[in-house]
Amino acid sequence: METSDTLMLFAQDLPVEPESPPNASQHEDTEIKQEEEGGVQHPKDKEIVFPxxxxxRLNDGREETVFPDGTIVSVERNGDKTIVLSNGQREIHTAQFKRxxxxxxxxxxxxxxxxxxxxxxxxxxxxxxxxxxxxxxRK
Structure with missing residues (x-):
């Protein structure tokens, strides 16, 4: 048996709130990772795949939505939103500005x-x- 720096815990009895419509699949990963420095992370990731x-995805308080056309919308904990469009354009929305x-x-x-x-x-x-x-x- 090999030793691993990753310990996977599978908790089937964890409550998962139904946030998705019918036909969407939902995954919840609860994983404890041992970092090289000796610290322990407790990420609680959620992923919903729509039809x-x-x-x-929800990862460490950061929300990310990836659309079929390649558009990616990320929302940080502080509410800042970044939209990366499939045509290479990027939008940034903060409390101070939209760019x-x-x-x-x-x-x-x-x-x-x-x-x-x-x-x-x-x-x-x-x-x-x-x-x-x-x-x-100004030119």
Whole structure:
């Protein structure tokens, strides 16, 4: 018998709240891992696979949804949301701003007070007030 740094516990009597619709499969892993430094982790992961192929995961308080088209939505414990689209674009939503990042390096940010900032790949910066009027255009 070999020794392993991973100890798997299977707890069939753990209550699993039904959060998924019919036809979705749900997995719950309870695993205790011995780290090299001697510390112990107690992750409690949940995964739900929906009939359309969408996968929802909860891992250490971080929620992640992977859609069949390749879009990934991650929500951190603090509520920050990151959306990675299949076309290479990325959106970041925080309490302070919403930002879209394009594959060419352009970023568009809308702040909570309504003003907007656009930075394109060439270095040009445009700032608009909450009414949409340009207040800065630096090339």
């Amino acid at each position: 359309d192929g969408t996968v929802w 879209r990042e394009y594959p060419d390096g352009t970023t568009k940010t809308v702040y909570h007070d309504g003003h907007q900032e656009t930075k394109d790949a060439s270095g040009r910066v445009k700032v608009r007030d909450e009414a949409g009027n340009i207040i800065l255009d």
